Amino acid sequence: MTNEISIVSSNKFMGLADGNLLNWCPTLNLITVTMNKMSVWVYRLNGERIYSVNNKSPITAITFMKNGLYFCLAGIDGKIKIFDSNNGKLIKILQSDFNQVKLINWNFHIYKSYGKFDNLFKVDVLDFLPLISLNEEIPTSDINEINNNSNDVNFLIIVDSKRLCITFNNLLVVDDISTNLKGIEFKHHLDNNDLFNQYFLVETEDHKDQLLQWSIQVKHKKYLVDIIVKICKIINILSYLESQLQFCQTKVKPFIQLYDRYLSNLSDCIEGEDLTVYLFDLLLTNLIPENTKDYWLNEFGERGYKRLNKLGTVMYDSLRNVMFVQIIACLERLCILLNDLHSLSKWLKDSDPQESFGLNPLMINDLLIITKNFLKKVYKLIWEINKEQELFNNFIEWIKTEIIEKISNDEPVGIPIVKETDIISYLNGSLFNSKIWDYINLDLSNNDILTKQENPQLLPTLLEQLTKEFRIKLLQPISTFFRSNLKFDLINLPINLSTNSKLHYINENFSIITSFSKSSPTSLSLLKFSYEDPTQAISSQLEFQNEIINYQVYKDQVITLIKDENQSYQIVKSNLTTLSSKIIPFPQLSNPQNITLNAEYGCVLDSNRQNYIVFKY
Template sequence: MEEIYQKPLPLSAPEENYQWCPTIYLISGISANRLQLSVFRVNSQKVWSVSLKSEIICQCWRPDGKIIAVSLKDGSIRLYDGNMGTLMYVIESANNTGGPTASFLSWPNVKQIKSQSSEDSEPTLQEKLEKFFDFNLAKGLPKLTPLNNTDTVFMNKSLQDEDKYLTQDNTLNYLLTNYNNVISLSLLGFFQIASLVKFDSNDVILHHFESDDLSTLYFLYNRDGSTLLKQISLNFLKQRDIVNLGLSYSKINSLIEYVNQVLKQLHHETKPYLDFNHKLLDLLKEEIISSEGDETGISLLYGLLLTGIMHPCLKTWITDYLGDKNIRRWIKLAVNCYEGNKKSLFSHLLPCLERIIVMLDELKGSTTPLTKQQLQKLLSGCTDLLQKTYLFIWKINHEQRLFKYFIEWLDYVLLEYTTDDTPDMEIKTKEVTEFLTNHLTSSVMHAFLDDLSSLQNTIRIDMNTITASFVEELKVKTDSKDFPLSITLPSSTLYSTNDSETHNNLKTIVLTNTPDALELISINLITADVQHRHFSFPMSVISYMHYSENSTFILASDGQATEFLKLTSIESSPIQLSRFSGDEFIPTSFKMTHKNEAGFLIDSNRKKYLYFKLK
């Protein structure tokens, strides 16, 4: 064993608060108060950290190290970019009031799913022709640009770099969650197969793992004093058309959320201008009330425009409240609002809606008759939203032109009454009248944005209905069976296994019945037969991990010294990798990565860790 270096643990927290990234040299740690998640390099240099308002229950790295998932006490699950720490997506709890809490998270670390349509046999001429003429219009559309004012960035990242975050054949897309003994399968939070399997409230789940292609999930659990193996068949994951359909639904859901974020951004960009309009009109109204008048501000502006007669209240408002400074500010807010809205509509909303329509149109021929009807309704809703967006752009241009003439007239009036000069300009009476009548107190942007948001909400509800129907179809294709084991496993024991390995349909777990002995139990995942291998040690076993088919790592101590051992299927006795004694570093536990047989020995008493590689 090659010792690379020793470092102090980066946080003052228990060792169970740390997890090591499976593929790259990063460490994630939960603070002692469980309100902060931090990621460090193995040399203790901090990469990023994030503070949370709810306590962190557990964390789990995706096997490729690109995403880390954390379960919070409020019931939500948050997905963070492993390198940058940016929040990618939030899987909300089924109970919006908080809880139940996900007690474990698991990214399946298995081989690629081999679909039933991709066997090794030579494709037929018909299949070759279909592939040749298969033109995916959606892939030819330009990528969407990122949004700035969003709480999460996942829809931006996934739509810009789909190969990085969503892949058709890669099971890294799937996240298992357990809410109070109810197992759900989530596709990166876009949609969940909720309540995939329900255990009884008194059942104790001991361990879970999966087959190499994720076609079957396995759960070891205790019920009424007996240990059972539950097999959950997910054969639908082998059907390419179902997987593709699920990914398409996921992307459409992401696009609909993107539309929602664009509309929120438009509301945000519009608010300062509309608020300033109302503020100025309220000042004019207060001036009229203070003079005990019964006119409205709009009627006074009409009178000035048509007769040239200035009412005293209006003169005070223009000269004292409005003035040149506020006119310039009004112009600036209007330009930011109108131009910002048009930019967001052209750069974000229109391309996104066009992409949704193309994807929905491509889906019409690949679903059940019931879903076709639902998809047609969804397609009509998106088309209506697209048409209203184009109309909205025309309305914005029209109102912006009217505002220009209105503000020029106000500027003319201000100069006329505050200077000796009489400006020479043509007043666009018709346009100013239209702005006063239809736009000053009720901008088209307010009404149109509310209308667009209402349409988007209808589309979201329709898509949720389609997704829910799809999930129910998947549940129907799921089969669950229970097999009793010939032994009863204790519920209080820590079970150690390398979740990425299943060999010859055998799954090996490790448990300790006595302090100086290990039991390697191999379970046949087809027949539920059990094989035992018993090992005794002259020292007490304090930590262990079944790493692969041929190797189990053990940390044992006699109180004077601690040894790090490797047990193989070939050797009858363990191989000593390293021995520790004295006061400098005494490991109390260890972690192994799934890459290059590297790992970390942890001294929880001295708050240190030792990074090593096996030769």
């Protein structure tokens, strides 16, 4: 960082900027500002607006993931929504509804070596599996997450008026966490990259700011992180499996509807005669009744043959592709993850039963059995639809050559080119009771001919059972563990904090609390504390010649906006390590108020909430 600043742009926000929230994306040089209280507009450095997000509810908080990939909005409607930072696309809405969100913040847990032989025998089998293939018709974001074998953990902390909630990797939600402390209000959260040791600034009942520490006292920290990662991956896989089964329904339904319409029209032509008997007579006698010739030649005809043949081919090929490339690949990953958790839970139970994180190897083994049965069922489906497609192709070819072409040519066709035994097998089985119906959930209540009874072995039913058992046997135990082992303690600091204190990350060892009061408007109080022992905090002061309007901290740098006796504004850049400061000339704004920083740039917003300046410092 230099001792000078350079102006990158001086612009005016177009629209009714309220200026309530002004932020930088941590990794992308994008400025975000709230507009009309309900929207976020995103700008480049040069003032170009690249997209906007309408939250459809007044926004109360915004936070970015540290890698800048996503940002999160909280609204007074109680919804927490996650968006892609690159394009503003809505990624997810958290299932829980919140009441008066007080604080949201995203943090990463950075792995630390907790033991000498942590990774000695670590082999991640998922790294050796082929990636799941992408398909233009299938959502790719979920596939990309499943193909991602990263063991990183990010966690989104949400505090509302009643509870504290942690969401790991946007998937695993630990809700309804109680601090067991009465009369405190959460104000700031520290991003210190350590799940097991987190800090908050809170306001107590006597209207004083204090430091609050949460801690998770466990010996096997590495294993707890591994468990969280694996459970998140399982949640993602289960969600993806559900979307793929729904995709299969969209491929089956058009074919079944068209097929039913053609068969229903044929049934009307034969005037109450049993449709199966009619088709068998047609096959065995090779004689086409006069009252159905018009149907075969005109109502069905070459066009009907092509449509049905095309839809059938698409359906069978799509099912086979999704089952093998998507669903089987996901279930194999699921088996690996459950096996890992089962082995780890057995080891913990045998070596240290007091710290098993609530996992039960017998319960995990039950999940593994259900998953393996699911996998067998999918392989059986692939086998059966291969045979059914072959029979369908013979049947549709028989209709074309032995019925449609015979009527149109008005002469004997000769020796049939399809096997009668295959046609008989199709008429006796798959035509009116497709094997697909035993696996894929379809609503055939509006069909006239192709209807079925509910089958308890449907794949969606098996998935629902697996998901339910997963919630009971894995999610609930790990959530219960967090609720019971997360401890909150107020830290006795050597000095009292003012009510406008802020909490800032400096490095992996230290953080700092800053505050200033109207009674001493030219002084910025600093309280530096270590994570190992926050009670041994060191206080210091940054003194300025003029009144502090606002300030921001980025690591060990403080950028302070001050107003001198001539009512003009300046920027002072200070170093928290050396406590040295330098006044930097700054272009005049009428009444600058808000300031925000990232690693390279700062943004100052005027009180009119329109004019702003971007500078590099």
